[in-house]
Amino acid sequence: MKSQFAFLYKTSLFLVALVSLASCRDDFEPERSTGKLEFSRDTLYLDTVFSNIGSSTYTLKVFNRSDAFIRIPQVGLARGENSAYRLNIDGRAGKVFNEVEILPRDSIFIFIETTLDAQNNDQLIYTDQIVFDAEPYTQKVELVTLVQDAEFLFPGRNAQGIKETLQIGIDEAGEPILIEGFVLADDQLRFTNEKPYVIYGYAGIADGKTMIIEAGARLHFHDNSGIIVGNGGRIEANGSLSTDPETLENEIILEGDRLEPEYAAVPGQWGTVWFTPGSTGLLNYVTLKNSNLGILADGNTGNAEADIQLKNTQIYNSALVGLYAVTASIDAENLIVGNSGISNLWIRMGGSYSFTHSTFANYWNQSFRNTPAVQIDNFLETEDALLTSGLTKADFVNCIVYGNRSEELGLRSIEAIPFNFSFSNSLIRFDDRFGEFSALPNYDFTDTAKYQMIKRSEDPDFENTATNGYRIGLNSAARALGNATGAARVPRDISGTERNNNPDAGAYQATNLDN
Known part of the structure; x- marks a missing residue:
């Protein structure tokens, strides 16, 4: 029994030492991101927003393809607290976030919403950016929302996420x-x-x-x-x-x-x-x-x-x-x-x-x-x-x-x-x-x-x-x-004014510009 307890005692001391050693290792501390994030899309098109009615919730996936545990010092909207967009990152709601972490070979989800008043907004299109980190590691994802009823037309993507293209010729x-x-x-x-x-x-x-x-x-x-x-x-x-x-x-x-x-x-x-x-x-x-x-x-x-x-x-x-x-x-x-x-x-x-x-x-x-x-x-x-x-x-x-x-x-x-x-x-x-x-x-x-x-x-x-x-x-x-x-x-000029048999040259008939 004595020898058995001695063995267990020594084993426990070994495990404590191992855990203590592991907690001091640098590779369990997140490394600073160096601007090599990947995204599920580079531009996020939100549906048309009607006055005072919130948009659907849209999802952006952010990938850490490296083997390192990384941290991003700041992620947020370019317009900051003045932005009409709202973000949610890993359960946290807001517009600017500090110290966002992503495990190796892992990803996080960012959820985006907006509510705009079309009648009080003089822009046809409302835009912002989700900005990741500061220079020289800055990366951005564009956000685009129509403030009034409009139609987007844009290239589709294939299964690999590559945008649709048109062939316009052949090179040498x-x-x-x-x-x-x-x-x-x-x-x-x-x-x-x-x-x-x-x-x-x-x-x-x-x-x-x-x-x-x-x-x-x-x-x-x-x-x-x-x-x-x-x-x-x-x-x-x-x-x-x-x-x-x-x-x-x-x-x-x-x-x-x-x-x-x-x-x-x-x-x-x-x-x-x-x-x-x-x-x-x-x-x-x-x-x-x-x-x-x-x-x-x-x-x-x-x-x-x-x-x-x-x-x-x-x-x-x-x-x-x-x-x-x-x-x-x-x-x-x-x-x-x-x-x-x-x-x-x-x-x-x-x-x-x-x-x-x-x-x-x-x-x-x-x-x-x-x-x-x-x-x-x-x-x-x-x-x-x-x-x-x-x-x-x-x-x-x-x-x-x-x-x-x-x-x-x-x-x-x-x-x-x-x-x-x-x-x-x-x-x-x-x-x-x-x-x-x-x-x-x-x-x-x-x-x-x-x-x-x-x-x-x-x-x-x-x-x-x-x-x-x-x-x-x-x-x-x-x-x-x-x-x-x-x-x-061409009997009428571009403004609808009738021309006579002695017309003026150009697209317009002469007029009194002081009026």
Whole structure:
């Protein structure tokens, strides 16, 4: 018995020592997180929130894939206690949490809710972030909630959590070029004015399908989002003249999803509307603003009628180019393109174009611009080749081409490749102060085959170029400059004012700007 008790006594002492030793080991103390957390999603889209009614509860899973027991010094909402979101982490409710721990190869759940008063909130979209840790280990998950009834359209995910993509080409190695996007289903092809739409990624229009956008519709695009019209696809965006110049209730508006006042005129908030080769479209009373490329028109179907018709359409604040056309076929009337980082209109590798009573005005002041408002080329130079295609026509009738540079018209052509263009009854800013263009035949303003009834570098008397106000005053050099042929084709200006037999050039008839 004595020996047995002695054995038990020694064993107990060993266990006590072992436990004591274990409690002192560093690997049972949590290590500081180093910003390598993983999340079940990078952006959490909450359903539409109605006034004073709480949302459903949404779940975010946070993974610790490492073998270490980690602690996150702080997890919380970027807006802090002022946020309209509420969090619950492992049974604790609040908006900011300190010392959140996750076991090795384990995860935690974060539950998110919100309640918003739509009537007292002037934002269409309410956003915040769940912020994990501080710099240099900060990680964030975006939270997005619609304050009023609206519709989200965004790419789905496969079983591995990878977002849906669209193939837009093949690289030099023969690999597909992919962008984040999705193909619109048949029941997603009609956009009404009943509620706004918010689009994440590129919405694709398939072969044989038509996107219908009704008058008064509002489409909002997230960063790197837009519309791609596939080969055989079509857009019909048919707005109408509005009675209220403030709300533009009948006009179709495409813009970014940041609607705070400070974002009202910020370029580059979303991607583009891309017409790929073989696609067609009609845009009437449509405004596109604050994108990278307003419209990208790529390719020609060869139809007798223009592939893309732009009527009473306005494109503003494009970070790069307002209307970028590569071997395209476009017919435009009462078109306004204003303030672009490169050019308002850039035609490359020829094509076929007609612009009647259109205004191209570039007073970009957010960076240095050394490119003209309108640039026309019958070539496209890449790193490996010089690509050429004939310019069948580029006719400008009763137009204004103006801006804050001395020369706002650029014409570059490769000899022996067709380069047919003409300007008639138009106001163009082109000073040629140093005579560097005088010997170039494309700039021979006495050549009546190219230029008829042109005024150069006379004041258009725009209303307010800083805010894209391109109405012209009674002292405008464009007044009574237009011809009757253009007026007969487009009998009313973009504001609905009737034109006479001595119309003004540009998209607007002159008016008293003091009223």
